[in-house]
Amino acid sequence: MMRLLSPYVNRGMWLRGSLHIHSKFSKCGLHSLPEIALAYRDYDFLAITDHDSVTSAGEAFPDKVLFQGYEVSGSRHMLLIEPPFREELPDNCFSCAHYNDMAERTAACGGFSVINHPTRISGQAWSFEEILQTPSVQGMEIYSGDGIHIEEDIGIRL
Numbered sequence: 001m002m003r004l005l006s007p008y009v010n011r012g013m014w015l016r017g018s019l020h021i022h023s024k025f026s027k028c029g030l031h032s033l034p035e036i037a038l039a040y041r042d043y044d045f046l047a048i049t050d051h052d053s054v055t056s057a058g059e060a061f062p063d064k065v066l067f068q069g070y071e072v073s074g075s076r077h078m079l080l081i082e083p084p085f086r087e088e089l090p091d092n093c094f095s096c097a098h099y100n101d102m103a104e105r106t107a108a109c110g111g112f113s114v115i116n117h118p119t120r121i122s123g124q125a126w127s128f129e130e131i132l133q134t135p136s137v138q139g140m141e142i143y144s145g146d147g148i149h150i151e152e153d154i155g156i157r158l
Contacts (some may be wrong), residue, residue, distance in 0.1 A: 017045035019069065019081060020116065020141065023057070026050035026071075033060035040064075049079050054086045071116060072102065077124050078137065082111030096133035103136035114139040 022029035023036060029050060031039070037060045040046055045065035048057045051073040058066055069081040074094035083106045090102055103113035115137055118126040131140070 015044040017043050019047040019049065019079060021046060021048050022050055023048050023055055025055050033057050037061050047081055052089060052092055076126055077116035079114040079116055080106045080111065084109040096130055100134040100136045103134060107136060107138065112138045114141055116141050
């Protein structure tokens with residue numbers, strides 16, 4: 001007999017945040033840091049995760065918990081939150097072993113990694129086998145609401 005428990009029954013502190021935000025410093029970002037700060041003013045935590053670069057954004061978000069991070073943008077995409085490398089970033093050439101190594105090194109320093117848009121229709125989708133071959137990745141994006149790929153970023157593909 002299987003027993004299902006609701007995570008919403010227990011009381012606790014719920015925080016609202018976003019870890020996948022691109023600024024105008026990213027190839028697909030549209031907004032400045034002050035514009036992002038205004039749009040996310042009701043959020044508790046954020047990470048500006050521009051493609052293949054770390055964007056310093058602390059001064060634009062004085063009242064937020066702000067995580068450092070970036071999006072590794074090879075043929076598959078992955079977020080690294082609080083990665084050990086910030087000045088000289090590793091290459092973004094995709095292989096499961098390489099991405100797993102980056103995820104493992106990030107976790108060893110207290111950060112974490114997230115598979116991005118794993119079901120994007122036009123590319124960058126992760127296969128089930130690739131996901132299984134990157135066991136150090138700690139999370140997976142369910143829905144990517146970037147406003148650009150609306151029809152392509154479905155949460156679950158059946």
